[in-house]
Amino acid sequence: MYKSLLEKDPDCRNLYDSIIKGDIDSSDIYAKSLVNKYEPVDIIQECMSPAMKTVGEMFERLEIFLPEVIAAADAFEAAMKHVGPKLEAFRQVAPRRGKVVIGTIQGDIHDLGKNIVALMLKANGFEVYDLGKDVPVHKFVEKAEEVKADIIAVSVLLSTSLPFVKDLIKLLKERNLRDKYILMVGGGAVTREWATEVGADGYGENASEAVRAAIELLQRKR
Numbered sequence: 001m002y003k004s005l006l007e008k009d010p011d012c013r014n015l016y017d018s019i020i021k022g023d024i025d026s027s028d029i030y031a032k033s034l035v036n037k038y039e040p041v042d043i044i045q046e047c048m049s050p051a052m053k054t055v056g057e058m059f060e061r062l063e064i065f066l067p068e069v070i071a072a073a074d075a076f077e078a079a080m081k082h083v084g085p086k087l088e089a090f091r092q093v094a095p096r097r098g099k100v101v102i103g104t105i106q107g108d109i110h111d112l113g114k115n116i117v118a119l120m121l122k123a124n125g126f127e128v129y130d131l132g133k134d135v136p137v138h139k140f141v142e143k144a145e146e147v148k149a150d151i152i153a154v155s156v157l158l159s160t161s162l163p164f165v166k167d168l169i170k171l172l173k174e175r176n177l178r179d180k181y182i183l184m185v186g187g188g189a190v191t192r193e194w195a196t197e198v199g200a201d202g203y204g205e206n207a208s209e210a211v212r213a214a215i216e217l218l219q220r221k222r
């Protein structure tokens, strides 16, 4: 039976705990140790993302408050300092693919997940234009036109920002550009069903799925 890293490696469990506690120093130590043993994507998906999920649940139950969530995000980023460069290292061997404009949508400043998706896309050969967070809808369209992108990828973690995805689709249609771009959505506020319902072309529950979807959608379009 498959045993997750969290079950089988104490360093993974310790990294998970360090992120939840917001302990930057120990997060740094365990991430440094893990990158010598495992694929970066496995460390993110099996040790780091589960920690943020737990932090979210604790926040929802009012067991922790915003300062603790900020500390956890900082500890997550401390680990990314080791894991990120390992992901980037894949880039040299990846075949060249299309261009992606990515950002976290208007009103939303969550960017940890978007940054991972951007890194993974780059690692897999995509040319990535990262607009950052809290990105106004029109900026996605302008950048996509400017760089002749293939894909627009939007991250949404706040339910209150979901309507902006609909605004983006509306704007693309108004400018007769909807069919020109592959539109992908993801992030905690989005479900596969919602993505289909609003008319997005692709969805990814995590960064690996995002990459898989991007590659498939691009092949289908070409």
Ligand code: B12
Residues within 6 Å of the ligand: 049, 052, 053, 055, 056, 057, 059, 060, 066, 069, 070, 073, 107, 108, 109, 110, 111, 112, 113, 114, 116, 117, 153, 154, 155, 156, 157, 158, 159, 160, 184, 185, 186, 187, 188, 189, 202, 203, 204, 205, 206, 207, 208, 209, 210
């Ligand atoms: C960390 C965090 C923060 C940090 C963000 C730091 C940062 N630099 O990003 C801080 C402290 C700033 C923060 C602030 C707030 N937060 Co907050 N936050 C979180 C938390 C705990 C973790 C998010 C995270 O980073 N996860 C780890 C990453 C790796 O996962 P991910 O983002 O889901 O990304 C993965 C996938 O979704 C996917 N993906 C992501 N983007 C994309 C894009 C595409 C195209 C694709 C295909 C895939 C994809 O791949 C990623 C990698 O695998 C979540 C809880 C949760 N369960 O999500 C709450 C959460 C998102 N926050 C929440 C809230 C309410 C807030 C605040 C409003 C709180 C407040 N009262 O001020 C503010 C909002 C500020 C704003 N305007 O945006 C709510 C949102 C509820 C909702 N549905 O609307 C959540 C769900 C917590 C909760 N349970 O209540 N938060």
